[in-house]
Amino acid sequence: MIDQQNQSEIVILSGGLDSTVCMAIAYERTNTAPLALSFDYGQRHKIELERAALVAKHYGSRHLVVPINMPWKGSSLTDMDIDVPITELSSSHEDNIPTTYVPARNIIFLSLALSLAEASNAQGIYIGVNALDYSGYPDCRPQFIDAFQKMANVGQARAISGNPVKIHTPLINMTKAQIIQRAISLKAPLEITWSCYQGLDQPCGKCESCQLRQKGFAQAGLADPSLAQ
Amino acid sequence: MIDQQNQSEIVILSGGLDSTVCMAIAYERTNTAPLALSFDYGQRHKIELERAALVAKHYGSRHLVVPINMPWKGSSLTDMDIDVPITELSSSHEDNIPTTYVPARNIIFLSLALSLAEASNAQGIYIGVNALDYSGYPDCRPQFIDAFQKMANVGQARAISGNPVKIHTPLINMTKAQIIQRAISLKAPLEITWSCYQGLDQPCGKCESCQLRQKGFAQAGLADPSLAQ
Numbered sequence: 001m002i003d004q005q006n007q008s009e010i011v012i013l014s015g016g017l018d019s020t021v022c023m024a025i026a027y028e029r030t031n032t033a034p035l036a037l038s039f040d041y042g043q044r045h046k047i048e049l050e051r052a053a054l055v056a057k058h059y060g061s062r063h064l065v066v067p068i069n070m071p072w073k074g075s076s077l078t079d080m081d082i083d084v085p086i087t088e089l090s091s092s093h094e095d096n097i098p099t100t101y102v103p104a105r106n107i108i109f110l111s112l113a114l115s116l117a118e119a120s121n122a123q124g125i126y127i128g129v130n131a132l133d134y135s136g137y138p139d140c141r142p143q144f145i146d147a148f149q150k151m152a153n154v155g156q157a158r159a160i161s162g163n164p165v166k167i168h169t170p171l172i173n174m175t176k177a178q179i180i181q182r183a184i185s186l187k188a189p190l191e192i193t194w195s196c197y198q199g200l201d202q203p204c205g206k207c208e209s210c211q212l213r214q215k216g217f218a219q220a221g222l223a224d225p226s227l228a229q
Numbered sequence: 230m231i232d233q234q235n236q237s238e239i240v241i242l243s244g245g246l247d248s249t250v251c252m253a254i255a256y257e258r259t260n261t262a263p264l265a266l267s268f269d270y271g272q273r274h275k276i277e278l279e280r281a282a283l284v285a286k287h288y289g290s291r292h293l294v295v296p297i298n299m300p301w302k303g304s305s306l307t308d309m310d311i312d313v314p315i316t317e318l319s320s321s322h323e324d325n326i327p328t329t330y331v332p333a334r335n336i337i338f339l340s341l342a343l344s345l346a347e348a349s350n351a352q353g354i355y356i357g358v359n360a361l362d363y364s365g366y367p368d369c370r371p372q373f374i375d376a377f378q379k380m381a382n383v384g385q386a387r388a389i390s391g392n393p394v395k396i397h398t399p400l401i402n403m404t405k406a407q408i409i410q411r412a413i414s415l416k417a418p419l420e421i422t423w424s425c426y427q428g429l430d431q432p433c434g435k436c437e438s439c440q441l442r443q444k445g446f447a448q449a450g451l452a453d454p455s456l457a458q
Binding site: 064066067068069070071072073074097101102103104105106107108111112114115116118119120137138139141143144147148150151152153154155156157158159160 | 347
C-alpha cells in the first residue's frame with residue numbers, strides 16, 4: 001500500500017526502451033529513485049513486465065504492477081484471435097492506425113497514474129510517448145498530452161488547491177536514434193529492455209515495435225545490447 | 230466479453246439515484262437498453278453494486294462490473310482507517326473538498342468507459358455528475374467534463390477517423406429535486422437505488438450523500454421510496 005509520504009516522481013514503466021529512458025531521465029533530474037508503475041492489461045507480451053521489474057530494481061525503485069481489467073476486444077495486443085501485423089514501417093499513420101492500438105490505453109494508464117500521484121503526493125508523472133518514430137497511436141501525440149494535462153488541471157482536488165500533477169514527456173520530440181543516444185549517455189540498462197509485441201521467448205524482429213527499435217539502433221550506429229546474449 | 234457488434238449507449242451506473250436517472254434518460258432517448266458499466270474500486274458501500282445489478286435488470290441491460298485496483302490510500306470511501314465525515318451540508322466547496330473524494334475516480338471511470346465505447350462501437354457515455362447539489366468534487370463540474378471530452382477527441386483512434394465518443398451529462402445543471410422529479414416522470418426505479426456512503430445494511434441518514442438525497446426529496450415534496458420498506 002502506497003501512502004502520502006511517498007512523494008517520488010512516478011514513471012509509467014512498460015519495460016521497453018522508451019520508458020526505461022524515462023526512468024533514467026527522472027532519476028537524473030531528481031537524484032531520487034522514481035516510483036515505477038506498470039500495468040498488466042492482458043498484453044500478449046507479458047514478458048515486458050518481468051523486464052520492467054529488472055529495470056525498477058536497477059534504479060532501486062519501488063515497482064507497482066496494477067492489473068487493468070478490460071473485458072472487451074479491440075486490439076491485436078490483447079485479443080489472441082487477431083495476429084500482430086507484420087508490415088513495412090509507414091511514415092504516415094493518419095488513416096492507418098495499426099491493430100496493435102489498444103482503445104484508450106494511455107488515457108487509462110495516465111488516469112491511474114494521476115490517482116497514484118494525488119494519493120502519494122508525487123509531483124509528476126513521466127511517460128515515454130513519442131511522436132516521430134512511432135506507430136501512429138493518437139494517444140502518443142503532443143496534442144493528446146496537452147489536452148490530458150488540461151483535463152487533469154481541472155479534474156483533480158490537488159489542481160484546485162494550486163498543485164496540479166505535471167505530466168512529463170521528455171521523449172516526445174525525439175527520434176528513436178536520439179532516444180537510444182540519450183539512453184547510452186545516461187547508462188540506462190537497455191540490455192534488459194523488451195520491445196517486441198509478440199509473446200515469444202526472443203524478439204520476433206518483424207513486428208512494428210521490433211522494426212522501430214532496429215531502425216533506431218541502425219541510425220544511431222549502435223548494436224542492440226538486448227540481442228547480444 | 231463485449232464485441233464490436235454491441236453498439237449500445239454506455240451508462241456509468243453506480244446504483245445510486247443520479248446514475249439510475251441516467252439509465253432512464255438513455256433508455257428514453259434511444260429506445261434501447263443501454264449497456265450498464267459499474268466499477269468495483271474498493272468502495273466501502275459495495276452494496277451499491279447489488280443495487281446497480283437490479284437497476285440494470287430493470288432496464289433489460291447487460292451489466293458489466295469492472296474491478297479497479299488502486300493499491301494506494303487517499304479517500305475515506307476506500308480507506309477504512311478514515312471515517313466518512315458527518316457534517317452539515319456546505320454550499321461552497323472551493324477550499325473544502327471532503328475526504329470522500331477518491332483521487333481521479335471519475336477520470337478513471339470515464340477512461341475505462343471510453344475504451345469500452347471504442348471497443349463496442351457505442352456512440353456515447355452517460356455519467357450522472359451534477360454540480361449543484363453535490364459534494365464539491367472537481368471531477369463533477371462542467372469544466373472537467375468539457376476538458377475530458379476535448380482530451381478524448383484527440384486521444385482516441387475513433388476520434389481521428391471523425392467519430393468521437395460523446396460524453397453525456399444530462400443532470401449536470403439540475404438540482405437534486407429536479408433530478409428526482411425527472412426520475413418520477415420517467416418511472417425510474419428509485420426504490421432500489423442506494424446513495425449512502427457507509428457500508429451498512431440501511432442508509433445512515435447522516436453522511437453527505439444521504440443528506441443531499443434527503444434534501445432533494447424534501448424540496449421535491451416527495452417521500453423517498455427506498456426508505457418505505
